[in-house]
Amino acid sequence: MYLAPPPDRGAKPSDPVPRLRETDxxxxxxxxxxxxxxxxxxxxxxxxxxxxxxxALPGAVLCFTLTLVSVALIPIGVGIVTTPWVLTGVxxxxxxxxxxxxxxxxxxxxxxxxxxxxxxxxxxxTFGMLGDPATWRDLRWLPVDMTAGxxxxxxxxxxxxYPLEGFALAAGLWRVFTDATGGTYWYLFVxxxxxxxxxxxxxxxxxxxxxxxxxxxxxxxxxFRLTRAVLAANQGxxxxxxxxxxxxxxxxxxxxxxxLRRIERDLHDGAQARLVAMGMDLGTIEMLLDKNPxxxxxxxxxxxxxxxDALAELRDLVRGIHPPVLAERGLGDAxxxxxxxxxxxxxVNVELPGRAEAPVESxxxxxxxxxxxxxxxxxxxxxxxxxxxxxxTMLRVSITDNGKGGARIGAGSGLAGVERRLGTFDGVLAVSxxxxxxxxxxxxxxxxxx
Amino acid sequence: MRVVLAExxxxxxDGLVRLLExxxxxxxxxxxxxxxxxxxxxxxxPDVAVVDVRLPPTHTDEGLQCALQAxxxxxxxxxxxxxxxxxxxxxxxxLADGTGGVGYLLxxxxxxxxxxxxxxxxxxxGGTAMDPQVIxxxxxxxxxxxxxxxxxxxxxxxVLEQMAxxxxxxxxxxKLVVTERAIAKHTANIFAKLGLxxxxxxxxxxxxxxxxxxxxx
Numbered sequence: 001m002y003l004a005p006p007p008d009r010g011a012k013p014s015d016p017v018p019r020l021r022e023t024d025x026x027x028x029x030x031x032x033x034x035x036x037x038x039x040x041x042x043x044x045x046x047x048x049x050x051x052x053x054x055x056a057l058p059g060a061v062l063c064f065t066l067t068l069v070s071v072a073l074i075p076i077g078v079g080i081v082t083t084p085w086v087l088t089g090v091x092x093x094x095x096x097x098x099x100x101x102x103x104x105x106x107x108x109x110x111x112x113x114x115x116x117x118x119x120x121x122x123x124x125x126t127f128g129m130l131g132d133p134a135t136w137r138d139l140r141w142l143p144v145d146m147t148a149g150x151x152x153x154x155x156x157x158x159x160x161x162y163p164l165e166g167f168a169l170a171a172g173l174w175r176v177f178t179d180a181t182g183g184t185y186w187y188l189f190v191x192x193x194x195x196x197x198x199x200x201x202x203x204x205x206x207x208x209x210x211x212x213x214x215x216x217x218x219x220x221x222x223x224f225r226l227t228r229a230v231l232a233a234n235q236g237x238x239x240x241x242x243x244x245x246x247x248x249x250x251x252x253x254x255x256x257x258x259x260l261r262r263i264e265r266d267l268h269d270g271a272q273a274r275l276v277a278m279g280m281d282l283g284t285i286e287m288l289l290d291k292n293p294x295x296x297x298x299x300x301x302x303x304x305x306x307x308x309d310a311l312a313e314l315r316d317l318v319r320g321i322h323p324p325v326l327a328e329r330g331l332g333d334a335x336x337x338x339x340x341x342x343x344x345x346x347x348v349n350v351e352l353p354g355r356a357e358a359p360v361e362s363x364x365x366x367x368x369x370x371x372x373x374x375x376x377x378x379x380x381x382x383x384x385x386x387x388x389x390x391x392x393t394m395l396r397v398s399i400t401d402n403g404k405g406g407a408r409i410g411a412g413s414g415l416a417g418v419e420r421r422l423g424t425f426d427g428v429l430a431v432s433x434x435x436x437x438x439x440x441x442x443x444x445x446x447x448x449x450x
Numbered sequence: 451m452r453v454v455l456a457e458x459x460x461x462x463x464d465g466l467v468r469l470l471e472x473x474x475x476x477x478x479x480x481x482x483x484x485x486x487x488x489x490x491x492x493x494x495x496p497d498v499a500v501v502d503v504r505l506p507p508t509h510t511d512e513g514l515q516c517a518l519q520a521x522x523x524x525x526x527x528x529x530x531x532x533x534x535x536x537x538x539x540x541x542x543x544x545l546a547d548g549t550g551g552v553g554y555l556l557x558x559x560x561x562x563x564x565x566x567x568x569x570x571x572x573x574x575x576g577g578t579a580m581d582p583q584v585i586x587x588x589x590x591x592x593x594x595x596x597x598x599x600x601x602x603x604x605x606x607x608x609v610l611e612q613m614a615x616x617x618x619x620x621x622x623x624x625k626l627v628v629t630e631r632a633i634a635k636h637t638a639n640i641f642a643k644l645g646l647x648x649x650x651x652x653x654x655x656x657x658x659x660x661x662x663x664x665x666x667x
């Protein structure tokens with residue numbers, strides 16, 4: 001189950017904010033309809049296609065040639081130095097196309113280059129890059145881009161401009177064209193011989209324009225789909241996923257090891273020490289019972305206090321490991337109980353039809369707890385609102401306060417820890433906290449409720 | 451006085467049975483699971499139930515749910531709930547029906563046998579026994595001025611805090627080292643400020659505690 005990225009979401013899992021925005025972009029996109037905007041779409045697709053074709057062809061040829069030359073020069077040593085530069089250029093070129101694909105047509109082409117270590121020598125860089133399957137995919141893509149890619153990019157422009165020529169012919173300019181060629185001038189499959197055929201060319205142009213009206217945007221889309229087919233790593237998403245999983249697994253192991261160390265220390269310094277003291281007191285009491293009953297009584301009171309203190313410490317420790325209310329009632333009531341303990345008035349709104357898995361509940365609880373602690377400590381807020389609900393296989397939690405804002409992920413804040421904790425469950429964290437407030441922290445964790 | 455006792459840990463159950471029997475309580479039943487408790491409460495009609503929040507088979511809040519259900523079936527059934535941890539959330543649920551006869555204590559309170567037995571008796575008589583920790587949690591939150599509790603003086607809050615733990619006027623007077631009449635005056639003021647009508651005094655005390663627990667909600 002961990003391998004499947006959340007449905008309908010192409011963005012990288014490590015990239016929470018664009019993912020949230022992406023859905024907004026899609027809704028505005030679908031709102032655009034009607035002839036006027038389609039005409040505008042046709043013209044812009046044609047212009048974009050034309051620009052793209054004009055830049056892409058020389059770019060692809062240049063990249064391809066330079067790469068071939070540079071790789072050929074490796075045996076004599078020069079290539080070792082030039083290849084990393086050239087390949088970096090190729091990657092930039094490919095990344096630029098990825099960007100255009102996403103911006104113009106919403107086609108996402110994942111980029112999956114292996115990271116090259118900083119400050120590596122040219123030898124490692126060259127062979128590191130040449131050993132990367134993504135490099136070879138780029139090189140396979142370049143010839144495709146300068147041929148099929150060029151044609152599909154140019155086609156929208158042709159579809160829009162060619163009808164204009166038909167209109168020009170029909171308007172009487174056919175004379176100029178036939179004179180210039182000195183024979184029969186062909187408009188598509190119509191030989192222009194006089195005004196009548198010129199008008200036929202004009203009508204044909206109109207038909208073509210209608211066709212363009214419906215298909216130019218799709219053609220540009222097709223261009224990027226072609227680009228994706230060649231350029232996208234079929235393993236790209238998987239390897240990205242593997243990278244994220246490795247990272248979050250390491251974080252999870254680190255966090256739990258640190259937690260265990262803390263618990264061990266707390267037990268050692270707290271409850272364990274108190275029990276030792278209690279045992280010693282009891283031993284002394286046993287000795288004093290006959291000799292000095294008065295003092296024995298005093299020590300008994302002390303032993304009882306030690307046991308009460310040990311219990312209190314254990315209770316706090318248990319709350320830190322897994323709060324009892326969470327085990328007994330689940331996330332909603334645990335957060336309610338947590339809110340009741342806060343010194344700031346907190347409104348909790350829960351809409352959870354069931355319970356999530358215990359580890360998810362625990363992660364969400366401690367994330368909420370950390371965010372609330374932050375709000376109490378730093379936000380200077382008068383009120384906090386917590387909202388928990390489950391929709392579209394996502395547990396969504398938002399915490400808003402009317403404090404002074406300025407909260408950020410990182411910068412030593414606990415929010416980075418929250419992000420790491422949630423990362424283990426593919427959860428994401430987004431913070432909106434302009435200076436002056438209000439602060440809104442949103443978390444999303446994919447999970448099913450039972 | 452007949453007691454139904456529900457506690458899943460053998461040692462604690464055994465200890466409680468001996469403690470209560472030593473103080474002249476009659477143990478009608480000492481059970482260890484939720485369903486057993488529900489049956490005992492329905493069939494044996496005890497004078498008071500002493501119940502652990504967490505019981506088998508689910509080890510969640512079965513004991514509390516059984517107690518709440520039994521009080522719905524038989525309003526005012528005295529219930530003393532014991533737990534390893536106390537939560538305002540649970541205290542509120544127990545007090546919500548406003549009929550009294552409710553106790554909610556940490557298990558640690560069993561250490562002090564005299565106080566614990568006193569708490570059981572008080573609950574059986576229709577009073578309340580809230581753990582000092584519940585009260586402490588409340589004090590950590592500042593009272594907003596627009597709430598009824600915000601109008602109480604610090605001294606009146608102190609008296610209310612003692613009241614919430616289930617102490618009588620005489621006991622509160624002893625604790626705060628003032629005369630019982632002074633306390634009676636404070637309690638009258640508290641009831642007036644919280645808008646509680648003159649009626650059965652015990653019931654008003656429960657309602658005052660409930661208002662206390664509700665503050666800051």
